Every structure is written in C-alpha cells, then in structure tokens.
Amino acid sequence: MSAIDAARFQADLLAWYDRSARDLPWRIPPDSGRRADPYRVWLSEIMLQQTTVAAVIPYFEGFTQRWPTVEALAQAPEEDVLSAWAGLGYYARARNLIACARAVAAAGGRFPQDEAGLRTLPGIGAYTAAAIAAIAFGEGATVVDGNIERVMARLHAVETPMPQAKAQLRAHAAALTPVRRPGDYAQALMDLGAGICRPRAPACLACPVRTHCDAAGNAPERFPVKAARAPRPARHGIAYWLTHEGDVLLTRRPGKGLLGGMTSFPTSDFLDERPSPVLAQAPGANWRILPVPVEHGFTHFSLTLAIAHADISGRPRPAGLWRSQGELESAGLPTLFKKVARAGLAALKEDA
DNA sequence: AAGTCGGGGGG
DNA sequence: CCCCCAGACTT
Numbered sequence: 001m002s003a004i005d006a007a008r009f010q011a012d013l014l015a016w017y018d019r020s021a022r023d024l025p026w027r028i029p030p031d032s033g034r035r036a037d038p039y040r041v042w043l044s045e046i047m048l049q050q051t052t053v054a055a056v057i058p059y060f061e062g063f064t065q066r067w068p069t070v071e072a073l074a075q076a077p078e079e080d081v082l083s084a085w086a087g088l089g090y091y092a093r094a095r096n097l098i099a100c101a102r103a104v105a106a107a108g109g110r111f112p113q114d115e116a117g118l119r120t121l122p123g124i125g126a127y128t129a130a131a132i133a134a135i136a137f138g139e140g141a142t143v144v145d146g147n148i149e150r151v152m153a154r155l156h157a158v159e160t161p162m163p164q165a166k167a168q169l170r171a172h173a174a175a176l177t178p179v180r181r182p183g184d185y186a187q188a189l190m191d192l193g194a195g196i197c198r199p200r201a202p203a204c205l206a207c208p209v210r211t212h213c214d215a216a217g218n219a220p221e222r223f224p225v226k227a228a229r230a231p232r233p234a235r236h237g238i239a240y241w242l243t244h245e246g247d248v249l250l251t252r253r254p255g256k257g258l259l260g261g262m263t264s265f266p267t268s269d270f271l272d273e274r275p276s277p278v279l280a281q282a283p284g285a286n287w288r289i290l291p292v293p294v295e296h297g298f299t300h301f302s303l304t305l306a307i308a309h310a311d312i313s314g315r316p317r318p319a320g321l322w323r324s325q326g327e328l329e330s331a332g333l334p335t336l337f338k339k340v341a342r343a344g345l346a347a348l349k350e351d352a
Numbered sequence: 353a354a355g356t357c358g359g360g361g362g363g
Numbered sequence: 364c365c366c367c368c369a370g371a372c373t374t
Contacts (some may be wrong), residue, residue: 051360
C-alpha cells in the first residue's frame with residue numbers, strides 16, 4: 001500500500017471541484033464564503049441516504065417550499081410529511097425526520113454543531129453526522145459514504161472484500177481529510193465518485209487525482225472487491241380493492257416495518273408461498289381476483305401482489321379511510337400501492 | 353455481523 | 364436482469 005501525499009491530493013481534488021462542482025439545490029458554490037443552511041444540509045442528507053441525486057431534487061424542492069425551516073417541519077402533522085415523502089422510499093427516514101425536527105425545534109431550533117451531538121439525533125448515523133458537521137459547520141470530520149469507499153478502495157487498490165474492508169477504507173479516508181474546506185472536500189469526493197470514479201466504466205483519463213491512484217488505468221472497476229450476493233426470494237400477497245358507492249377503502253399501515261405508517265390498500269401478509277385466496281376482508285362479499293397482478297421489487301425480496309375486488313354498495317360502510325377513485329393518485333401512496341391503484345383502475349375500466 | 357428497509361436508472 | 368445509490372437501525 002503506497003502512501004498518498006495528502007496535501008497534494010487535497011489541492012488537486014479541490015482545484016477540480018472549484019471548476020466542476022455540480023450545481024445542486026442544497027449546495028453553496030465552492031469557496032463562496034457563505035455558510036450553508038444547516039436545515040437544508042440536514043434535509044438533503046437524510047433524503048440522499050441510499051438514494052440518487054436526481055430522485056431527491058424534486059422532493060427537496062417540495063419540502064423546502066412547504067416547510068422552509070426546521071420549526072415549520074416540526075409543527076407539520078406526521079401524515080402530511082409521510083404523504084410528501086411517498087415514493088421516495090425507506091420510510092423510516094421520514095419518521096425519523098419528523099422526530100429529529102421536533103427534537104431540534106424543542107432545543108431552540110439549532111442543530112448541534114459537532115459530530116457527536118448530531119449523532120445523537122434520530123436518523124443521523126456516522127455518515128450523516130460527519131457530512132453535516134463538515135458541510136454546514138466546517139468541522140474536519142471524516143465523511144465516508146458509498147462513493148468515498150469506492151474512491152478509497154481504488155486509490156489504494158484494496159483487495160480486502162466488502163464489508164470487511166470498511167474499517168480500512170475509513171482509515172484511508174481519515175488520513176486524507178483536510179482541516180481546511182472540509183465540506184467542499186467531502187462534496188468533491190462525492191462528485192468525483194458520481195461522475196468520474198463511477199462504479200462501472202470509470203473515467204480515469206478525466207480524473208483529477210489519477211496520479212495518486214493505484215488502480216487508475218489498471219482495471220479500477222474491480223474495486224471495491226465484493227462478496228457474492230444472496231439471491232432475492234419471491235413473496236406473494238393480496239391487495240383488497242373494496243368499493244362502496246364509488247369510493248375505495250384505504251388504510252394506514254402499522255408504524256413500524258415495511259412501508260410503516262404509510263397509506264395503503266388493505267393487504268394480506270407477504271408470504272413465501274402464493275396465498276390461497278382466503279378473503280378475510282369483508283366476509284360475505286363477492287370477491288374476485290382481477291386479471292393483472294402487480295410486480296414490485298424490494299431490496300431483499302420481490303413481490304407479486306394479486307388484486308381482489310369486491311363491491312358492497314347498498315350494505316353498511318365499514319370504518320376506514322375511504323377515497324374516491326380520482327383521489328387515489330394524490331392519496332400519498334407509496335409506489336407499490338400506486339401500481340395497485342393504476343392496475344385496479346385499468347382492470348375495472350375494462351369491465352365497464 | 354447480519355438482516356431489514358424502497359425505488360429508480362443504467363449497463 | 365443485476366447493480367448501485369450522500370445509510371440507519373435493530374437484533
């Protein structure tokens with residue numbers, strides 16, 4: 001393992017960043033002398049966790065327009081925030097976002113300015129604490145995300161497979177972290193990982209730090225080395241489409257676990273076996289399975305969801321979250337149930 | 353250390 | 364299809 005001249009590395013990377021920084025809604029232009037708003041930095045970092053920049057931008061714009069300050073967000077009803085988050089995924093982030101906003105607002109509306117203080121807040125882990133400390137408060141924190149792990153693995157041609165290599169990659173990152181401009185430096189590494197040191201087909205010829213890199217031009221895409229991934233199992237379930245006088249029954253899912261707290265069609269559990277059509281929902285109704293099942297991929301399993309339809313117009317209306325068909329699109333449904341809504345509407349329109 | 357937790361874009 | 368993405372939290 002060859003040592004890197006940290007000062008030269010930082011200078012090369014920051015000079016490139018000064019020329020080529022991405023223009024992003026939550027970002028202050030490099031070395032502009034202005035300080036980023038901690039609220040906007042925090043919000044962007046939570047949204048960006050395991051998510052692409054392109055997916056986040058419209059959500060970030062929507063949130064900051066509707067809730068311009070952490071106090072405003074802290075006062076918002078939880079259902080409103082979850083609905084605004086719908087489609088972005090990893091809904092525990094949204095639940096923690098609310099908890100964090102309320103904790104910060106209760107403490108006077110100011111975020112802790114150091115890593116350790118930030119780390120105590122809900123939804124802020126090692127990465128996010130370091131990123132906020134560096135970007136919003138200028139602390140020389142070592143920021144390590146997936147991009148930076150990849151860059152470090154290539155700079156040092158680390159042969160240790162992930163995830164065992166994580167500690168080693170963090171140590172490399174720490175050795176290179178500057179005291180000056182730590183926020184720009186961290187964002188420069190992320191821009192480098194997103195645009196140059198990409199997972200596939202890295203652009204070594206365009207890389208501002210290729211002279212420091214053990215892997216440049218030498219099969220860099222081999223790093224970081226990863227263990228084989230387990231196959232994704234298939235699961236199955238039923239979504240219940242119950243109609244009454246033209247309205248459709250929705251529900252709110254339990255606050256924890258998969259799609260926790262989100263608005264949903266009533267469903268069966270999601271099981272390994274295709275469920276026998278036990279239609280416990282509204283017993284006695286004339287249930288039938290609509291022809292087109294919904295397919296949806298989660299991180300660790302793929303789901304096939306059959307849609308069961310029944311109409312109970314003229315009978316008593318069960319308690320629940322009833323919505324007209326026209327309201328389904330704006331009901332704050334996560335993507336899985338937006339797929340159900342579209343498939344159900346199409347199938348029922350076919351019938352009519 | 354391993355499992356849970358969304359969704360979309362690109363090869 | 365598989366991969367990855369500005370990861371955190373639970374067990």
